[in-house]
Amino acid sequence: MPNIDLFAWWALSISFSSIFLTLVSIYLFINSKSRRKEDTQKKASVFRTGKSFVFVFALLGLLVFYIFSIQLGSGVLSESVFTVGNIIVEALLVLYLLRNRETESENK
Amino acid sequence: MLFRQFKNPIFAILVACAAIAGFFGEPDQSIVILLMIVIAVVLGFYNEYKAEKTVQDLRQAVSIKAVVTRDAKSSQIDSKMLVPGDLVSVYVGDLVPADMRIVKLKDLETNEATFTGESFPVEKTAERLDIQNPTPQQLTNYLFMGSAVVHGTAQGIVVSTGKRTKLGAISGSLTRTHPETEFQKGVKSYGNMLLSLTIVLAISIFSLNAAIGHDLVWSLTFSLAIAVGLVPELMPAIVTISLSQGARRMSNVKVIVKRLVSIEDFGNMNVLCTDKTGTLTEGKIALKDVYPLGEEKDHKLLTYSLLCNAAVIGDNIVGNPMDVAIWEYAKQINAQGDAEPYRKLDEVPFDYQRRMMSVVVRKNGEFALISKGAPESVFSRCKYADVSGRIELITDVQKAINEKFYSLSELGYRILAVAFRNVESKTSYSVEDEKDLTLLGFLIFTDPPKKDAHDAFDKLNDMGVAVKILTGDNELVAQTICEDLKIPIKKVVVGSDLMQMNWNEIKAVVEETTIFARVTPEQKLDIIKALKANKNVVGFLGDGVNDAPALYEADVGISVDTAVDVAKEAADIVLLEKDLLVLANGINEGRKIFGNTMKYILMGTSSNFGNMFSAAAASVFLPFEPMLASQILFMNLLYDISNMTLPTDNVDDEYVKSPKRWDMSFVRKYTLFFGPFSSLYDFLTFGIMLFIFGASAAALPGATDAVKLHAQSLFQAGWFVESFWTEVLVMFVIRTRRIPFFTSRPGKWLALLTLSCVAFGTILPFTILGSFMGFAPLPPEYWLLLVLMVATYLVLVDAGKVFFYKICKY
Numbered sequence: 001m002p003n004i005d006l007f008a009w010w011a012l013s014i015s016f017s018s019i020f021l022t023l024v025s026i027y028l029f030i031n032s033k034s035r036r037k038e039d040t041q042k043k044a045s046v047f048r049t050g051k052s053f054v055f056v057f058a059l060l061g062l063l064v065f066y067i068f069s070i071q072l073g074s075g076v077l078s079e080s081v082f083t084v085g086n087i088i089v090e091a092l093l094v095l096y097l098l099r100n101r102e103t104e105s106e107n108k
Numbered sequence: 109m110l111f112r113q114f115k116n117p118i119f120a121i122l123v124a125c126a127a128i129a130g131f132f133g134e135p136d137q138s139i140v141i142l143l144m145i146v147i148a149v150v151l152g153f154y155n156e157y158k159a160e161k162t163v164q165d166l167r168q169a170v171s172i173k174a175v176v177t178r179d180a181k182s183s184q185i186d187s188k189m190l191v192p193g194d195l196v197s198v199y200v201g202d203l204v205p206a207d208m209r210i211v212k213l214k215d216l217e218t219n220e221a222t223f224t225g226e227s228f229p230v231e232k233t234a235e236r237l238d239i240q241n242p243t244p245q246q247l248t249n250y251l252f253m254g255s256a257v258v259h260g261t262a263q264g265i266v267v268s269t270g271k272r273t274k275l276g277a278i279s280g281s282l283t284r285t286h287p288e289t290e291f292q293k294g295v296k297s298y299g300n301m302l303l304s305l306t307i308v309l310a311i312s313i314f315s316l317n318a319a320i321g322h323d324l325v326w327s328l329t330f331s332l333a334i335a336v337g338l339v340p341e342l343m344p345a346i347v348t349i350s351l352s353q354g355a356r357r358m359s360n361v362k363v364i365v366k367r368l369v370s371i372e373d374f375g376n377m378n379v380l381c382t383d384k385t386g387t388l389t390e391g392k393i394a395l396k397d398v399y400p401l402g403e404e405k406d407h408k409l410l411t412y413s414l415l416c417n418a419a420v421i422g423d424n425i426v427g428n429p430m431d432v433a434i435w436e437y438a439k440q441i442n443a444q445g446d447a448e449p450y451r452k453l454d455e456v457p458f459d460y461q462r463r464m465m466s467v468v469v470r471k472n473g474e475f476a477l478i479s480k481g482a483p484e485s486v487f488s489r490c491k492y493a494d495v496s497g498r499i500e501l502i503t504d505v506q507k508a509i510n511e512k513f514y515s516l517s518e519l520g521y522r523i524l525a526v527a528f529r530n531v532e533s534k535t536s537y538s539v540e541d542e543k544d545l546t547l548l549g550f551l552i553f554t555d556p557p558k559k560d561a562h563d564a565f566d567k568l569n570d571m572g573v574a575v576k577i578l579t580g581d582n583e584l585v586a587q588t589i590c591e592d593l594k595i596p597i598k599k600v601v602v603g604s605d606l607m608q609m610n611w612n613e614i615k616a617v618v619e620e621t622t623i624f625a626r627v628t629p630e631q632k633l634d635i636i637k638a639l640k641a642n643k644n645v646v647g648f649l650g651d652g653v654n655d656a657p658a659l660y661e662a663d664v665g666i667s668v669d670t671a672v673d674v675a676k677e678a679a680d681i682v683l684l685e686k687d688l689l690v691l692a693n694g695i696n697e698g699r700k701i702f703g704n705t706m707k708y709i710l711m712g713t714s715s716n717f718g719n720m721f722s723a724a725a726a727s728v729f730l731p732f733e734p735m736l737a738s739q740i741l742f743m744n745l746l747y748d749i750s751n752m753t754l755p756t757d758n759v760d761d762e763y764v765k766s767p768k769r770w771d772m773s774f775v776r777k778y779t780l781f782f783g784p785f786s787s788l789y790d791f792l793t794f795g796i797m798l799f800i801f802g803a804s805a806a807a808l809p810g811a812t813d814a815v816k817l818h819a820q821s822l823f824q825a826g827w828f829v830e831s832f833w834t835e836v837l838v839m840f841v842i843r844t845r846r847i848p849f850f851t852s853r854p855g856k857w858l859a860l861l862t863l864s865c866v867a868f869g870t871i872l873p874f875t876i877l878g879s880f881m882g883f884a885p886l887p888p889e890y891w892l893l894l895v896l897m898v899a900t901y902l903v904l905v906d907a908g909k910v911f912f913y914k915i916c917k918y
Contacts, residue, residue: 006798006807009729014791017722021784025911028777032915052914055907059788062900070795078800079889086896093903097847100910 011067018063022056029053054096062089125332125737132325140738140881144745151749155345155352162352172673174205175420177263184426194266198257199418199427200458201652201672207273208251208264210234214455215260215538220245220252229258244274256656256674260457261418290645290663291372291702294770295347298709301776302339305717310335313724320728330727333737337720337744346708346748350755354701362684363694364669370680372705373663374647375698378767379639380568381576381632381658382649386668386686387564388577388589389555393429395437396521400549401509402496407446409549412526414438414447416467416478418458428458430524430553454537463580468537478528479542483513483550486525492546502547513550520588522553522581562593564688571695572766573647575688576622578632583625590623603627606634614638629654636661645767649683649691651675666691699764704755706768711842712751713779715835716744718786725787726794731807732820734794736882739824743832743869750836750865757855760844774916781912782842782905789834789901790827796893797826821884825873828883832869833898836862841906845913848906
């Protein structure tokens with residue numbers, strides 16, 4: 001088990017940067033919506049909004065996963081968990097990106 | 109130039125860091141920081157030197173010509189080939205090519221604002237002056253290099269050239285300043301943003317570290333290092349490289365950049381104002397025919413046109429294209445000899461207010477004043493008309509004359525009128541003598557429409573550049589040419605209409621008008637000002653002497669190699685060929701340069717902020733420095749070197765499709781959004797180094813100095829490598845909106861240098877230099893985790909990028 005004070009500081013810092021990024025994303029999204037309101041009355045569905053935020057969900061998922069795997073400390077287990085977890089998240093993100101880019105080009 | 113590098117305030121901070129480190133017993137740190145300074149200075153100096161040389165080379169491609177008479181033969185030569193004793197002729201629009209003593213002149217006025225700052229024209233004389241110790245302003249019988257001829261003509265003997273001229277002696281302190289470009293304004297506001305953020309962050313870090321009990325000197329050095337780490341030291345060098353390399357590429361497409369900073373605005377302009385000659389037409393003016401007023405054709409009209417002519421006849425015929433065309437026509441029909449029996453006595457030179465010129469000639473003891481110019485100007489000075497040898501009152505035949513003039517104009521011809529009157533012999537003639545003339549007829553000039561003008565128009569339109577025609581010609585000619593070329597005309601406005609409008613009406617009308625006809629130089633200036641007031645980035649393409657104010661006023665002044673000297677001097681960009689397609693290619697290059705410069709600014713700021721934010725946070729909870737000042741600086745330097753080839757990177761087609769503007773709010777959003785990505789993975793690395801690779805041992809009670817030092821070196825090496833990998837490799841993701849590598853490939857030099865730098869950064873902890881810098885070798889497991897982590901980071905940033913560009917349009 002790692003040094004608890006240092007670990008707590010570390011977990012707090014990494015969580016802060018992730019949450020900060022999430023808040024910035026929400027701010028930019030709301031900001032863009034309010035700017036576009038005048039141009040279009042088209043309302044975005046909850047599903048569409050949620051889809052836009054896939055990367056934020058991935059980010060928060062990664063945060064939890066990173067804290068969990070680092071908390072395991074040194075050793076083969078933590079390294080294996082870290083490796084497998086990263087590969088899975090990466091694969092999911094690549095799939096999302098490919099599909100999302102397809103939708104974008106269809107929209108054009 | 110070398111000294112200029114040290115003026116950068118960043119170096120003052122760096123020197124302070126080195127001094128503090130050296131003073132408090134860390135000579136290694138001090139040496140490394142000083143080494144960074146030397147490398148940054150050398151790189152900055154080398155690149156600025158190269159950029160300046162590029163500009164000088166390019167400027168040589170746009171040389172100024174002079175009409176010189178040697179051995180009684182007139183010819184046009186490069187003004188640099190002039191030597192004292194040469195007899196040189198100057199005309200309206202010329203820049204005086206050397207200091208000269210005037211020997212002969214006619215109504216000569218020059219603008220000597222370059223020397224005196226006084227833009228009011230100075231009247232010159234050929235008389236001898238008796239003044240003791242005269243100032244240059246008092247030497248009115250001299251012409252000084254760099255002054256512009258605004259009225260009249262003269263001949264002078266060259267007395268000094270180059271650096272020996274008055275201008276040569278004082279050059280450097282006297283340059284006309286252009287207004288700040290959009291790009292310069294953008295970079296300035298970016299600098300201000302960077303400065304305020306740096307100050308806030310540095311003060312906060314120092315206060316926080318001091319408050320939690322860290323050593324004061326350590327806190328100061330570390331906060332200074334963070335401050336320096338935030339600033340992209342080599343940004344001026346990279347922007348300079350980007351611009352100078354771009355200027356060189358642009359010269360390959362016949363676009364010569366005289367002022368590097370104008371490249372960005374050139375690419376970003378969304379309105380181009382131009383005349384029609386050479387852009388819509390071939391610019392090859394030919395005299396198609398002479399039209400006397402009656403049915404019978406005689407040679408009098410042509411002979412008088414040859415006499416009332418400012419072309420210089422030597423080995424080649426040089427001068428105003430219409431005057432040259434008259435001589436070429438006469439040569440074709442073997443009529444040039446008709447002018448020989450006449451002796452030219454005096455000349456009233458052309459000016460843009462009268463739009464005509466006159467000469468006085470003598471033949472067989474009879475004197476005649478002949479005038480030639482814009483039909484409206486000549487008509488207003490005519491009392492009679494010569495109809496097949498019969499002299500009639502012009503009022504009696506006005507209707508027929510007007511009908512003929514309009515019918516020819518509608519066919520797209522450019523027309524000059526010729527008139528004359530017999531005069532008494534006197535010593536000198538002036539504008540007042542241009543009255544009670546007898547109209548002889550018209551000269552009809554053709555300038556065929558350019559075959560590719562329609563394509564060029566379409567191309568510029570597709571690139572988001574609206575083209576507006578500003579011409580002194582009448583609206584019928586301009587409209588006919590546009591119709592022939594199938595160029596869509598939204599609206600035509602004539603100069604007299606503009607005169608009736610107030611400022612708000614002008615601002616509204618300039619947006620929807622395609623052709624501005626019969627406009628004066630002042631109105632051209634108003635049109636450009638109105639377009640700029642409407643937040644357009646305005647380019648102006650002009651080549652006449654009256655175009656100089658508009659060339660200065662426009663965001664981008666564009667001229668052509670064949671333009672008059674003052675126009676070339678006022679321009680930021682000179683086209684070696686007056687062609688809208690050449691211009692379009694240049695704009696394309698300009699947009700690529702802007703795109704690559706923005707890549708560096710956006711990526712550098714985001715990564716730097718992310719890294720420095722992580723370092724600041726880590727300094728609070730870590731028992732040691734997360735990275736030494738020298739390590740931060742070294743990483744910055746290595747990162748900047750990896751970006752040296754960024755100007756050669758490929759730019760996606762969709763990026764150059766439309767003009768871009770410097771948008772500070774976009775830069776802020778970008779930094780705010782992409783900065784935390786880098787921080788997140790920095791913190792992850794901290795976790796890995798502390799809790800997987802045991803760097804947290806430094807915080808254990810009772811840890812020896814050796815354990816602490818190793819833990820610290822390992823941590824710093826681990827973060828240095830991760831931070832450098834993420835900072836550099838993310839560029840491949842951020843540089844395009846497409847799928848990195850698959851649908852958008854980076855430039856080969858960029859890829860090569862970047863990957864070489866990554867390789868260097870990777871092996872650094874295993875080298876002597878790495879150990880000197882305080883790094884420990886990293887364990888093999890680290891590299892597996894690093895590869896996975898960086899791969900996830902890049903994919904996550906790519907996902908973030910899709911989100912970002914969906915909501916933040918740029």
